Each structure stands twice: as structure tokens, then as C-alpha cells.
Amino acid sequence: MASRKTPDSTRRSDRSRRAIHDAALALVGEVGYGRTTIEGIAARAGVGKQTIYRWWPSKAAVLMEAFLDLADRRAAGTGRTGAVEEGRAGRAEGGAAVPDTGDLAADLKAVLRATVDELNDPVTAAPVRALAAEGIVDPALGAQFVGRLLDPRTRPYVTRLRAAQEAGEVRADVDPHIALELLLAPLTHRWLLRNLPLTHAYADRVVDHALRGLSPMP
Template sequence: MAGVKQPDPARRSERSRQAILQAARELVSEVGYAKVSVEAIAARAGVGKQTIYRWWRSKGAVVFDSFLALSESDQGVTLPDTGDIEADLKTVMRATVAEFADPAFEAPIRALNLEIVADPELAAQYREKLAGPVDEAKKARLRSAQQAGQLAPDADLDLALELLYAPLYQRWLLRSGPLTPQYADALVDLALKALRP
């Protein structure tokens, strides 16, 4: 018996976890959040429903983690810093616009927003695990621009982020216009008019 290799439960668990996250993303994209159930996620992932409930308390929590997994990085969140705040912000905003326009990201993001509105605990997790770290990285880049004299030294960086991102979010949320690189550039140009020294 000493030569018989036992299965590694940690590896099996991680494989199941990844299958569940992928199944949740696929189902949200295919049928929409409202029609997704924990049972459907379990069936697609090839696991029992109890396996999902062992790790997540609700469908919304699974969808959140499936979205978070798309954004995970071993190095954390950093923004480009070429020394030119306008060029760097345009790069970031164009990437954000492209992400929001990509159906693979768009469906889970919409689903996540629906859950956050109805679930304060999930909203707190979202702020802690995703929005907070991303906002801190953005503010670090803006702070660097302030130190270089490219932004007003007294500019409120939280408000600066709202100035940049709120119009994009509203356009996406209400589907009120196209999300294009030109739109991203226009947001940066307008925000920098308000933020420059």
C-alpha cells in the first residue's frame, strides 16, 4: 500500500473551485444573472450543490468571486507611470472602456451590480477586495502626478476619480451611448482641465 499514491484533496478542491467560477461566468453570460441558479452552476461545474454552499453563502457571492477571479493578479494593481499623466490616464480609461464593452466582462459586471444593490455584505466585500485596492492604485498614480506638478497640489483625489469614472459608469449602466476609445479620451481631457494646476 505504501506505493499507492493518494489523491491530493487540496488540488481536487482547487480544481472544483475553478470549475465553479468558470461555470458561473459562463452561465451569467449565456442566460443572464436572473436565470442562473446554484443548481445550474453545480451541474455545469460537475460538483454537488453542497460543495458550492461550503465555500459561498449565495449565488451572488459565487458570481462576485467569479468576477474577482477575472481581475486577480499576483502583482496587485498598478497603473502605468510614464511620467505623462494624460497618456497614462488615456491608456487606463481606454482599457476600462474596452472591458466594459466586452460581453465576457459586461454580463458578470452587471450581475454583480444587481447583487451589490441588494446585499450590503456583498457590497462591503466588493469595496474591500476589489474597488478599494483598485481605487488606491489609481490615487497613487494621481498623487505621483501631483508631486510632478501635473495636477493641482490641492486636488481632491477621491473626487478626481469620481470625475473620471462616474460618467463612464453612468453611460454603461444606462446604455446611453457607445463606449469607445474616443469617449475615454474625452473623459480624460475634460477631467484634466479641472485638475491641472
């Protein structure tokens, strides 16, 4: 008599987690964060809601992990469904290095253009907007948003700006963290308010204006 194989609980858990992640991202994109519920995520993923509560304390925690998982998959070259995705040159996602070609302006423009593409991508924009908004009223989630999502993505910019300082392209008295805010804050402002277009041309102008203030005086 053939012996039965013991079910692989680890593989089943991984499949369930991935289904929950995908369900959370899809629902936030379709109905918004406010109308997304644990019950809705569970129904979409085909699991019981107690399964979700066993792994996460809230829908915000589900969404945070789902987005980080999506970012990791995209950085590794796979999309939501696991199909190979077209790479994005200069993408500073999940802590990937900012390019260093020796031309600071070109490098910053490349990576800010990739940031514009990401902010305009509805798959990533909806969860990030929801997490940013929820983090304002939930200090614990806000700290996670900064520590797990923002800091790893912005650290490579600081590294590149410090390299530019060493090369004499940026003044020695410039704080790289403040310089980073000069570059990213205008994009974030337009993205949050949705009052003006967020384009590659705008990203290029932000870099040009910022570098006029950061560069050594002639």
C-alpha cells in the same frame, strides 16, 4: 504488490473550485444573473450543490470569487482556460499600477481606454454588472464589491494623481479621490445605462475635460 497513491484532496478541491468558477461566469453570461442558480452552477461544473454550499453562502458569493479569480488569472497573463492571453497595455486590473511616463494625460488616456475595453468585454461585463446590481439590494455584498473589487482597482489611480500633484501637474487643493470619480463616473454611467457608445474616443475626451479642471491655473 504496487501500493495505491492516496488521492490528493487539495488538487481535487482546486479543480472543483475552478470548475464552479467557470460555470458561474459562463451561466451569468449566457442566461443572466436572475436565471443563474446554485443548482445550475453545480450541474454545469459537475459537482453536487452541497459542495457549493459548503464553500459559499450564496450564488452572489460564488460569482464574486469567480470574478476575482478571473481577474487574477488575466492579470497573470492567463485566460479562463489557462491559455496565455495577449497582454493589455496600461491595464489597471487587480490593483496593477497606472503607468507613469511623465505625461499625465497620456497615462490616464491609456488606462481609461483599457477600462473601456474591459467594460465592453462580455466575459467581464456580465459578472460585474450582476455584482453591482445585487450589491445595491444586499449591503453585505455591496461592501464586498467595493472592498474586494473596486478599491484595489482604483487605488493605483489615486497614487498616480498624487504623483501628478507632487510634480505640479494637478492643483494641490484637489482631492485625488474626487478627481478619480471625475474620470471613472462618466464611463460607469454610460456602461450602466447602455444608452450611448462607450469608446476610446469618449475616454480621451473625459480625460481632456477632467484635466482642465484639475490642472493649475495659468
